[in-house]
Each structure stands twice: as C-alpha cells, then as structure tokens.
Amino acid sequence: MRRFALIAVPYLWLLFLFLVPFLIVFKISLSDLALAIPPYAPTFKDGIAEMLRQFDFENFVFLTVDDLYWKAYLSSLQIAFFSTLITLMVGYPMAYGMARAPEEWRATLMMLVILPFWTSFLIRVYAWIGILSNDGFLNQLLMWIGLINEPLTILNTNIAVYIGIVYTYLPFMILPIYAALDRLDESLNEAAEDLGCSRMQAFWLVTIPLSKNGIIAGCFLVFIPALGEFVIPSLLGGSGTLMIGKILFEEFFNNRDWPVASAVAVVLLLILIIPIVLFQRNQQRQAEAEQ
Amino acid sequence: MSQTVFAPWADPDQKPLIRFENVTKKFGEFVAIDDLSLDIYEQEFFALLGPSGCGKTTMMRMLAGFENPTSGRMLLAGQDIAGVPPNKRAVNMMFQSYALFPHLSIWDNIAFGLRRDNKPKDEINARVEEMLKLTRLEKFARRKPHQISGGQRQRVALARSLAKAPKLLLLDEPMGALDKKLRQDTQFELMDIQETTGTTFVIVTHDQEEAMTVASRVAVMDEGRIIQVATPADIYEAPNSIYVADFIGDVNLFNGTTSPEGDDRYAVHWAEGHPPLIATSAQPFSDGQSSHFAIRPEKIAISTERPTETANVLQGKVLDIAYLGNISTYHVALPSGQIIKAQTANTRRISRRAITWEDPVWLSWNATAGVLLDR
Numbered sequence: 001m002r003r004f005a006l007i008a009v010p011y012l013w014l015l016f017l018f019l020v021p022f023l024i025v026f027k028i029s030l031s032d033l034a035l036a037i038p039p040y041a042p043t044f045k046d047g048i049a050e051m052l053r054q055f056d057f058e059n060f061v062f063l064t065v066d067d068l069y070w071k072a073y074l075s076s077l078q079i080a081f082f083s084t085l086i087t088l089m090v091g092y093p094m095a096y097g098m099a100r101a102p103e104e105w106r107a108t109l110m111m112l113v114i115l116p117f118w119t120s121f122l123i124r125v126y127a128w129i130g131i132l133s134n135d136g137f138l139n140q141l142l143m144w145i146g147l148i149n150e151p152l153t154i155l156n157t158n159i160a161v162y163i164g165i166v167y168t169y170l171p172f173m174i175l176p177i178y179a180a181l182d183r184l185d186e187s188l189n190e191a192a193e194d195l196g197c198s199r200m201q202a203f204w205l206v207t208i209p210l211s212k213n214g215i216i217a218g219c220f221l222v223f224i225p226a227l228g229e230f231v232i233p234s235l236l237g238g239s240g241t242l243m244i245g246k247i248l249f250e251e252f253f254n255n256r257d258w259p260v261a262s263a264v265a266v267v268l269l270l271i272l273i274i275p276i277v278l279f280q281r282n283q284q285r286q287a288e289a290e291q
Numbered sequence: 292m293s294q295t296v297f298a299p300w301a302d303p304d305q306k307p308l309i310r311f312e313n314v315t316k317k318f319g320e321f322v323a324i325d326d327l328s329l330d331i332y333e334q335e336f337f338a339l340l341g342p343s344g345c346g347k348t349t350m351m352r353m354l355a356g357f358e359n360p361t362s363g364r365m366l367l368a369g370q371d372i373a374g375v376p377p378n379k380r381a382v383n384m385m386f387q388s389y390a391l392f393p394h395l396s397i398w399d400n401i402a403f404g405l406r407r408d409n410k411p412k413d414e415i416n417a418r419v420e421e422m423l424k425l426t427r428l429e430k431f432a433r434r435k436p437h438q439i440s441g442g443q444r445q446r447v448a449l450a451r452s453l454a455k456a457p458k459l460l461l462l463d464e465p466m467g468a469l470d471k472k473l474r475q476d477t478q479f480e481l482m483d484i485q486e487t488t489g490t491t492f493v494i495v496t497h498d499q500e501e502a503m504t505v506a507s508r509v510a511v512m513d514e515g516r517i518i519q520v521a522t523p524a525d526i527y528e529a530p531n532s533i534y535v536a537d538f539i540g541d542v543n544l545f546n547g548t549t550s551p552e553g554d555d556r557y558a559v560h561w562a563e564g565h566p567p568l569i570a571t572s573a574q575p576f577s578d579g580q581s582s583h584f585a586i587r588p589e590k591i592a593i594s595t596e597r598p599t600e601t602a603n604v605l606q607g608k609v610l611d612i613a614y615l616g617n618i619s620t621y622h623v624a625l626p627s628g629q630i631i632k633a634q635t636a637n638t639r640r641i642s643r644r645a646i647t648w649e650d651p652v653w654l655s656w657n658a659t660a661g662v663l664l665d666r
Contacts, residue, residue, distance in 0.1 A: 193376070198376075289437075
C-alpha cells in the first residue's frame with residue numbers, strides 16, 4: 001500500500017500537469033475557429049454529444065495542405081540537429097578539459113559553466129542582439145582588428161539562431177559529458193597506450209566509447225528543447241528563419257487560431273516522442289549497466 | 292648430481308635485459324628515484340619491494356614509458372628507451388586496478404593489443420584462445436568485466452598484458468585486490484605462467500611474503516634508493532642493514548660494540564653485566580666498532596633448563612605468548628628490560644606445553660645463527 005502511494009505521487013503529477021493539459025490541447029485541435037470566447041467551437045457548453053459530433057481532423061489535414069507547416073517542421077529538425085552537433089563539438093572539449101583539470105580547479109570550472117543560469121535566459125538572449133547586430137560588439141571588434149571592412153550581417157539570420165541555441169544549451173551538453181568523463185579511470189587510457197595505441201587511438205577506442213552515455217544524454221537534452229525553441233528564433237532569427245515554435249506562437253497570438261495552433265503543438269509532441277522514448281531507454285540501459 | 296641454478300646475475304658474461312644507469316627521477320623538488328643503478332636479467336621474476344612512497348611504482352612507470360627519467364639512462368636489451376612512448380615499447384603492464392575496458396568483452400579485452408598491431412585475424416584468434424586457455428578463462432570469453440569475479444578479472448588483466456608476448460611484463464601490485472587465500476593460489480599460478488612463457492616479470496609489491504614467494508630476486512627499496520638486491524633467501528638470512536632485516540620478517544636486534552675473537556668470530560658487548568654475544572661474520576669488524584646483532588625469532592631456542600652446548604645463552608622471563616596455531620612466539624623480557632622474541636613450532640598439543648606466562652626460561656642460539664650489521 002505504501003509502495004502504491006509512493007508511485008501514485010509522480011503519476012498524479014504527470015496526470016494533472018501533462019496528460020490533462022495535453023488532452024485539452026488535443027480537444028481544441030479537433031475543433032474549429034470561431035469568433036467567440038474562447039475562440040473556438042464547439043465547447044463543453046454545447047453538450048458532450050454535440051461536441052463529439054462536431055469534432056474533426058480538419059486542422060491536421062490543413063497542416064499537410066499548407067507547405068509552411070511541414071517546411072517549418074523540417075527546418076526545425078534541421079536547426080535542432082545541427083545545433084546539437086555544434087554544441088557537442090564545442091561542449092565535448094570543454095567537458096574533457098574540465099575532467100582533466102587539476103582537482104582544485106574543477107569546482108570553479110563547474111561553477112563557470114552553471115553561472116549563466118543565474119541570469120534570466122531572456123536577458124542573455126537580448127544581450128546577443130547587442131553583440132551580433134550590425135553595429136554590435138562583434139562587428140566593431142572585427143573591424144577594429146581589420147579583419148573586415150563592412151559589418152557582417154549575423155543578426156536576424158539562421159547563423160544567429162545557431163549561435164543562440166549553442167550558447168543557451170551548452171551547459172546541458174557539458175554537464176552529462178563531464179559526469180561521464182570524470183568517472184573515467186585514467187589508467188584505462190594508460191592501458192590502451194601500453195597495449196599499442198597512440199594517444200589519438202586511445203581517445204577514440206576508450207574515452208569516446210566510455211563517455212557515450214554522457215554524449216547521448218547531452219545530445220537529447222539539447223535536441224529536444226531546441227526543436228520546439230521559440231524565444232531564440234523569434235529574437236535572433238529573421239523572417240527567413242522557419243521554426244515550428246515560432247509558427248506556433250504566431251498562430252496562437254497573432255492569428256488567434258487556437259485550433260490550428262493546437263494541431264501544430266500535437267504534431268510537435270508526436271515528433272518529440274521518438275527522441276524522448278529513445279532518451280528514456282538510454283537512461284534505463286545506463287542505470288541497468290551500473291547495477 | 293649437479294643442478295643448474297638460475298642465477299644470471301652471478302654470471303659476468305650475461306647481458307642484462309634491463310639496465311638502470313644512475314637514474315634519477317624528480318617530481319618538482321621531490322626526488323622519487325635517487326641515482327639508482329640496477330640490472331635485471333632475462334627470464335627473471337624480479338620483485339621491487341618497499342613501503343608506499345619508496346619509488347617502486349615510479350620505477351615501474353618509467354619502464355612502461357609513462358614517466359621519463361630526469362637524468363641517467365635506461366636500457367632495454369641494450370637500447371636506450373628514454374623518450375620512447377609506451378605504445379612503442381615491447382613492454383606491457385598489468386595495472387593495479389587491472390584497467391580492463393568495461394565496454395569490451397573479455398575476449399575483446401585480450402585481443403585489444405593484438406588488433407593494434409594489425410595482425411591477421413586468424414593469428415589474433417589463435418593467440419586470444421591460447422591466452423584464455425593459459426589463464427583458464429575460456430568459459431568467460433563473452434562476458435563483460437563487471438560480470439566476472441575479482442580473481443577472474445585479475446587473470447584477464449594478466450592474459451591481456453601477456454597477449455602481445457612482451458619482452459618484459461610489469462605487474463603493479465597484481466594481487467593487491469585479492470583476499471589472502473586467493474592471493475596465495477594466484478602467486479603459484481603466476482609463477483607457473485612466468486615459467487611457461489619465459490617472460491621477464493618485474494613485480495611491484497609492498498607485501499614481503501608475496502615478494503619472497505614469487506621472486507627470483509628481490510630489491511628492497513626505501514626513499515628512492517635500493518637498499519639491497521638479493522635472492523629471497525639471502526635477503527632473509529643475510530640482510531645487509533637493519534632496514535632490510537626489519538622490513539622482511541621479524542628480527543631481534545642487539546646494539547653494541549664488537550671485539551674480534553679470531554676465526555671470523557666476534558664478541559658483541561651489548562649490555563653492562565651481561566656476557567658478550569658470540570657471533571660469526573664474514574664481514575670484518577674492528578675492535579670497538581659499534582654494530583648491531585640481528586637474529587630471527589625462529590633461530591632462538593627456548594627451554595626451561597639451561598642449555599650447555601650453545602655459544603649464547605640468556606635468561607629471561609616469559610612476558611607474552613602469541614599462539615598462531617602452528618607456531619608460538621614467546622616474548623621474553625631480559626633482566627636488562629629488552630624484550631626478545633623466540634619462536635618455536637608447536638609440535639605438541641597446547642595442553643602439554645611446558646612453558647607458560649611468567650616462567651623463567653633460557654634463550655640460546657649458536658654463533659652462526661644471526662648476522663652482524665654495521666648499519
């Protein structure tokens with residue numbers, strides 16, 4: 001009985017904070033746009049039988065008709081994929097450096113990685129506008145050095161979105177990789193060298209496979225939120241930046257088309273379920289391996 | 292009938308496999324190895340023995356190539372190996388933590404080094420099977436390291452380091468993680484494997500019993516220096532210093548001054564009012580030279596009646612008896628206050644033991660039973 005009570009807590013939590021909101025969104029996605037409050041019909045006021053009769057998948061069909069939506073999904077997947085890759089490229093060496101740093105430095109380095117979280121995420125993204133704009137710090141610095149004559153257009157392009165995502169999600173990549181590398185016994189690398197590996201080979205054959213779980217965890221922790229990211233593309237991206245989070249926001253607040261916006265959200269969730277399930281399985285396997 | 296004794300160190304024509312020439316290793320200001328010279332011969336089972344921090348691990352890491360000497364030369368089969376990286380040396384190491392790759396199966400762990408040499412597949416397979424057989428691990432080939440016991444892991448580590456048939460195998464505290472019973476079995480197994488493969492083994496250990504059991508020669512180290520290199524028997528019976536005598540086994544020490552008595556015999560005057568101890572020594576001592584007489588507890592006879600034939604006889608009172616089952620160690624207080632340990636085999640049942648606490652007893656030994664040390 002006690003065990004049941006213990007398990008019930010997270011399940012109730014998930015039920016009220018995830019399943020119920022999801023069902024509400026799903027219900028809205030099946031309804032039609034209406035000039036009313038709330039701006040869709042039918043609602044519970046029409047009676048459940050009448051409501052169920054009027055439900056249809058029109059909005060989902062609409063998503064496939066208008067190519068804006070699937071292009072936005074694809075573009076989001078692409079941006080999320082490449083920014084995850086870049087974050088890995090940047091984050092792995094940092095995590096490696098931290099794990100190999102002298103013991104007394106590690107706490108400080110860890111602190112530096114977490115430090116940005118102490119400031120609002122929104123303010124940090126705004127700060128990037130100041131850095132990346134045409135007369136921003138970056139362009140001024142590059143012109144002062146003499147590397148460029150004309151300011152580079154970075155802000156309001158996909159490059160700015162990549163920079164923003166990599167910057168924002170870097171700690172989520174570093175921390176799990178660091179945790180994996182920190183546990184790695186240095187003598188394993190020595191053993192690999194002793195058995196005939198060069199340093200580079202030892203890295204590929206021992207360090208990378210043994211930090212694999214950290215890499216996978218880090219990649220999912222970056223990829224999943226990046227896919228639905230709204231703030232970064234809307235602040236740093238331009239009109240050409242297509243991301244599904246941005247579309248969702250526009251449908252909801254600019255067009256006030258709640259049913260289509262809900263359909264977009266439901267499809268996004270379905271896309272996200274695949275990596276989330278994969279991530280969960282990886283975590284589970286890791287937990288089993290450690291037993 | 293003459294038996295050839297394995298003693299290449301006694302043969303001046305033999306070339307050493309490893310030669311340390313005035314090797315010094317410093318870490319910052321700390322001197323880990325202090326001007327050390329040493330020869331190790333082919334097929335030897337050489338033990339580096341010493342307390343932690345004596346530099347034995349540093350010596351091993353220098354042989355493996357993880358550290359380079361600050362000065363001096365290290366030769367492997369006549370070649371200077373300073374600066375040669377670990378992956379280019381015909382030396383393999385068995386790590387104290389075993390350092391088995393947790394993501395690879397036992398089979399792949401053993402094949403790891405062979406694969407790096409780009410050997411043909413059949414050759415690798417044959418060699419891995421041979422190693423599995425040598426270490427009796429055939430049944431576990433497909434398992435991962437965390438799925439086997441500590442003793443099996445130890446054998447995997449050994450098989451992996453032997454797979455490439457190195458000229459020299461380094462073993463860093465190879466039995467440190469095993470319990471006592473398993474350790475004793477493993478020691479003999481290790482000796483068998485060393486004999487079968489004919490590989491030169493250098494073992495680092497702080498366990499003197501282990502060093503004595505497995506090694507052909509033992510180097511006793513302290514503070515980056517080698518105090519004595521000799522066979523286990525010589526280390527035990529003829530230590531060259533108090534440090535070695537005290538580090539290996541139990542010893543009773545008498546400090547005094549010597550006076551020669553002729554025929555390599557010396558009298559050691561060790562306490563006022565006591566007759567001097569008579570000892571023989573091949574090493575000459577001058578009259579009045581301060582010296583230390585060392586004698587092992589098992590070389591001292593203990594009796595209730597005064598023996599007449601032996602050269603040295605002391606009287607005392609039994610203070611304590613340490614009963615170890617097969618042997619007993621008697622702690623005997625002399626009138627001078629010094630406590631002497633004497634050991635006897637328990638050939639009789641304990642209820643029939645003649646000596647008990649507080650008994651006055653006689654301790655005796657021959658002139659040749661102990662050694663005279665000058666340091």
